[in-house]
Amino acid sequence: MIPRFWRKIKYRYSLRGTHCKNCNSYFYPPRDLCPNCRRKGIIEEVNLPTCGRVLSYTVVWGEKGSPYVIALIELENKVKILSQLACRPEEVYDGMEVECTFRKYGEDGDAGIIYYGTKFIPKRGDGYVSKE
Amino acid sequence: MRVAIIGVGCSKFGELWEKSFREIYLEAGLKAIEDAGIEGKEIEALYVGNMSSGMYLNQEHVAALIADYAGLAELGIPAVRVEAADASGGLALKEAYMAVASGIHKIVVAAGVEKVTDVGDAMKIASSSADQEWECFAGANLPALYALIARLHMKRFGGKEEDLALVAVKNHKNAVNNPIAQFRREISVEEVLNSPYIAEPLKVLDSAPISDGAAAIVLASEEVARKYTDTPVFIECAQASDYVALQNRKDLLTMNAVVKAAREAYRRAKVGAKDIDIAELHDSFTFAEILEYEDLGFAEKGKGYELIREGVTEIGGDLPVNTSGGLKACGHAIGATGIRQAVEIVQQLRNEAGKRQVDAEVGLSLNIGGTGATAIVTIYKR
Ligand SMILES: [Zn+2]
Numbered sequence: 001m002i003p004r005f006w007r008k009i010k011y012r013y014s015l016r017g018t019h020c021k022n023c024n025s026y027f028y029p030p031r032d033l034c035p036n037c038r039r040k041g042i043i044e045e046v047n048l049p050t051c052g053r054v055l056s057y058t059v060v061w062g063e064k065g066s067p068y069v070i071a072l073i074e075l076e077n078k079v080k081i082l083s084q085l086a087c088r089p090e091e092v093y094d095g096m097e098v099e100c101t102f103r104k105y106g107e108d109g110d111a112g113i114i115y116y117g118t119k120f121i122p123k124r125g126d127g128y129v130s131k132e
Numbered sequence: 133m134r135v136a137i138i139g140v141g142c143s144k145f146g147e148l149w150e151k152s153f154r155e156i157y158l159e160a161g162l163k164a165i166e167d168a169g170i171e172g173k174e175i176e177a178l179y180v181g182n183m184s185s186g187m188y189l190n191q192e193h194v195a196a197l198i199a200d201y202a203g204l205a206e207l208g209i210p211a212v213r214v215e216a217a218d219a220s221g222g223l224a225l226k227e228a229y230m231a232v233a234s235g236i237h238k239i240v241v242a243a244g245v246e247k248v249t250d251v252g253d254a255m256k257i258a259s260s261s262a263d264q265e266w267e268c269f270a271g272a273n274l275p276a277l278y279a280l281i282a283r284l285h286m287k288r289f290g291g292k293e294e295d296l297a298l299v300a301v302k303n304h305k306n307a308v309n310n311p312i313a314q315f316r317r318e319i320s321v322e323e324v325l326n327s328p329y330i331a332e333p334l335k336v337l338d339s340a341p342i343s344d345g346a347a348a349i350v351l352a353s354e355e356v357a358r359k360y361t362d363t364p365v366f367i368e369c370a371q372a373s374d375y376v377a378l379q380n381r382k383d384l385l386t387m388n389a390v391v392k393a394a395r396e397a398y399r400r401a402k403v404g405a406k407d408i409d410i411a412e413l414h415d416s417f418t419f420a421e422i423l424e425y426e427d428l429g430f431a432e433k434g435k436g437y438e439l440i441r442e443g444v445t446e447i448g449g450d451l452p453v454n455t456s457g458g459l460k461a462c463g464h465a466i467g468a469t470g471i472r473q474a475v476e477i478v479q480q481l482r483n484e485a486g487k488r489q490v491d492a493e494v495g496l497s498l499n500i501g502g503t504g505a506t507a508i509v510t511i512y513k514r
Binding site: 027028081 | 266267280281283333377379380
């Protein structure tokens with residue numbers, strides 16, 4: 001897990017994706033090859049919008065740290081991201097506006113390394129106060 | 133060249149604590165060879181579907197190991213392992229089908245095997261069919277990913293948790309009469325609805341178990357098949373793939389790989405969805421069976437719920453689905469499931485399904501890897 005994690009770190013610590021200039025598609029996670037244009041695609045790295053809305057969600061039970069919320073989020077430019085939603089299970093609803101933040105995901109037992117990554121939180125300004 | 137199944141065999145599915153990996157597949161393989169009435173020396177190649185012997189058992193190179201332990205080492209036949217998560221069995225079937233259809237081999241064996249009860253976290257290994265870096269890292273497991281699709285679909289088309297429960301109830305009822313099934317007992321809608329959530333809206337009793345088990349079939353060219361049996365079952369098989377991670381799929385309410393594999397299998401078999409009399413589907417979660425009704429063309433998009441509500445897919449209905457009990461109640465021995473489905477359809481088409489018997493001439497099986505990144509559809513005809 002460790003090399004695989006750190007190799008992609010810049011994509012986990014900020015919402016970096018890729019964009020194909022040939023067909024104007026955005027990708028998250030970043031892709032080197034466009035599935036629409038393949039070798040004719042022209043790929044560039046871009047920052048993705050950090051706000052979006054909940055397309056679907058589920059509350060996971062029976063896993064470490066559960067219950068927690070997993071959501072499929074559609075960003076403002078229609079890119080979809082699967083992420084944990086840092087809120088209480090009863091707070092989430094379809095269409096909820098959310099924004100990106102960086103939170104702890106877990107740690108590697110023996111190595112003691114703490115993993116951080118993108119999570120989403122209910123959008124501030126909705127009167128939401130994060131507990132963390 | 134037409135391809136026929138001439139022999140089938142299955143171990144029991146379930147928690148086979150007392151049996152080793154080798155014992156399980158040997159049992160299935162011997163039954164299939166005996167059923168076909170062939171000699172071991174007539175087998176020209178072996179295709180094995182297995183998802184994770186490495187993670188489950190610390191044992192790789194299992195195709196040669198199986199050939200070896202099955203007494204085929206002196207013959208030196210090619211032994212090939214294929215992997216497509218829980219579609220590994222279906223993929224072994226497809227590779228075996230192609231080997232015979234091409235004319236290169238006349239008699240081959242396709243097998244599937246998984247031994248999961250020797251390790252602790254079977255769900256974590258099964259969930260490795262999803263994207264580890266971009267799905268599982270976020271805390272998603274297989275039930276969570278299916279739940280995300282299920283919520284969207286149910287909301288859009290008016291599906292209820294009771295509808296999902298009906299799938300589990302039906303499949304458990306069918307398993308009662310299947311001697312190899314893991315759960316040979318009926319359950320009620322209330323029991324399903326009262327079982328705890330694992331990933332809302334999916335509950336414990338919406339989920340297939342992760343089981344031990346093995347299954348094997350013998351395939352032959354038409355000419356050879358006719359020498360061995362009066363009841364060859366002819367097959368056509370097709371496979372398709374899709375984005376692994378849900379977030380990359382344009383339409384979450386359709387499993388594109390299922391649509392594509394079905395279209396090609398129907399074309400090769402010269403049949404349509406309306407011609408199918410019986411099907412074994414991939415109900416790793418109850419919701420998946422409903423989605424598959426639609427993507428195989430048994431129901432229009434959004435109307436899958438009607439088939440289960442109206443009893444169409446029960447034994448006695450117009451299109452019985454999962455007469456074996458399905459993954460839910462027969463058990464889901466990951467890499468063995470795709471072959472186990474073939475065993476059920478062949479037994480049904482040969483009128484050997486005992487109390488589960490339905491009247492059928494054309495059958496279909498659908499084996500899926502993970503959340504649908506691999507789909508294999510096989511059509512069977514007497
Ligand atoms: Zn492109």
